[in-house]
Amino acid sequence: MLLLILKRIGLGLITLFIVSLITFVGVEVLPGDACTTYLEREAYGAALDACIKRLGLDVPAYERYLDWASNVVRGDFGYSLSGEMPINEVLGPRVKNSLVLASVSILIGIPLAIVLGIITALWRDKLPDIMISTITIFSMTIPEFISATLLILIVAIWLGWLPGIVIIPSDATFYELLSNIILPVVAISMIMTAHMARMVRSSVIQVMASDYVQMAILKGVPYWKMVFRHVLPNALLPAINVVALTIAWLLGGVVVTEVVFNYPGLGRLVIESISNRDLPVVQALAIILASIYVGINLIADLMTLMLNPRLKSLQIRK
């Protein structure tokens, strides 16, 4: 059991190591280095020399990688060219803002998805299922920037209930954030909920068709008792992994949503650093976002492992 957990963590670390190699090599291979890319037409003379010194581009690539990697492990991401300050200072408030947005969306999204998934599964092909399933198909297929734009158009402009874009500095306090994030949260959790509800639905339907549920019905177990004791634990367990993958996949969507609502989080930093051609920040973001992805999947793996007694004695093979 312990070995299995260690193996999972090890695999995650290997993945992160490869990600760091990919981002580093990618930046090396693509035309232009961090300095010439950032300075564009002014890349000559004293400015270029200063920049090269600043980033240490005058040492060979493998040395730079080792340097950079060891600093990242110690939690130092280097120096932001456009912000002209350490990347850690740029990241700090952004990480906090994105965490607030993500956790509120997840806290609303997951319970809602479970409830909707169960309703649609138990009333399969009846009116509630048809209605909810139609809505989920719409909200999961439409791109984030469209649903976000429509939300702004309808709720903020036509109805005038809420502010359409978030106008707060990146170091706003938690309470300032909360009053501003209603629309972004709705936009993100709408898509997330739709994806997860669909998975919960099919998982519940699968379990309902299994032998032991038929057995419980034949034994005369009351319907709701059967649903809560026999169906749900078995149906939600495999959903955990899928939910984790979905959350991780939505990282890309969060970027777009943050841009639409002008929300000062990590996602907007992605766009800003790329438009400013600030490669050190892009590298840092790649590692951070990949760590989030690996972390979420690791947590999901471990949770399934803890919750499923059958897997404790078994090697999971993927």
Add this chain to the structure above:
Amino acid sequence: MESNLITEDKQKNKLEKAFEILKTMASKPSGLIGLTIVLFHVVLALISPYIVPYDYKAISPNTMLLAPSAEHWFGTDSLGRDVFTRTILGGRTALTVTFFGSLIALLWGGLLGIFCGLVGGKIDDVVMRVVDAFLSIPWILAMLLIVSLLGTSTEVLIPALGFFYGKGIVRVARAATHDVIAKDFIVSARARGHSNMSIIWNEIIPNVRDAILVEGAMRWSWMLLGFSSLSFLGFGVSPPTPDWGLMISNARGLMSFAYWSVIAPIVGLSSLIIGINLTADAFAKALGIDRSTKAPV
């Protein structure tokens, strides 16, 4: 003569099978709606250059932000261009880029996945670790980086999208190959002394083709989403090319008083994505593959 007959027969069977699948897909309302929408968009993309009423890039200060009328069905945008013209032209780039992108993704992802599933061992381990690593980088960050360093021409976008959306197909193809590989006919093909290439071509591909095609259809809609998100963020096709993502992003700032120029491209893009999704779902069901328990990776 005889062999000719047999191939003809085979071809007829293939056509019949394809027709059968289409019929099964269209037998449910959701599949029928999806197919109709996709067909509509494809036909529109083919004929739109010949039927547009205005020049898509003709800027005119006299007709800025006009409301929908008989002359301008969907109104005009902030540069006085006809929104109807730009909307029906808007799907052409998106459809072409994502169609060829999906083909590339299917090819390299499918073949690599089959290969890994078949050979297993060290090669498989290494490739899967690298694929996992690529999966853990958010697509948007990687795409943005590539596009900002190499430019936004379609020659860059198609292979880049094809590469990034193919890595998930590797996993699907590999899993499908694993299902097939333990079956008797593979064992007997090996016993007959067939090479790996011949086993892949004659035994595995026909058996995993369905799973990979369904995955490819799904990827097409995700790629469309990715492509239009890039355009929306200003990293996709460059103006004045009519493109839905770009149009939405341009018209967004003025939508409080000119909502028509944002609604039209929204309807165009959403309907196409929903159409492809419904079609892919119906396609999966017609082939007997359940996709609903899978995560969108």
